[in-house]
Amino acid sequence: xxxxxxxxxxxxxxxxxxxxxxxxxxxxxxxxxxxxxxxxxxxxxxxxxxxxxxxx
Numbered sequence: 751x752x753x754x755x756x757x758x759x760x761x762x763x764x765x766x767x768x769x770x771x772x773x774x775x776x777x778x779x780x781x782x783x784x785x786x787x788x789x790x791x792x793x794x795x796x797x798x799x800x801x802x803x804x805x806x
Contacts, residue, residue: 767789774785786794 771785771789774780774788775782778785780788782794786792
């Protein structure tokens with residue numbers, strides 16, 4: 751049960767970060783790299799994949 755809770759919390763955090771990143775991409779003039787760094791990513795792939803999946 752504890753493992754399921756931890757997994758759920760990690761997923762909630764991931765979704766919150768990606769949601770905020772998508773908002774910044776839509777409403778900001780910051781570069782994708784800058785937004786990825788602000789969200790704690792060292793790579794822009796997670797954010798670009800999320801953004802393109804929303805557009806498609």
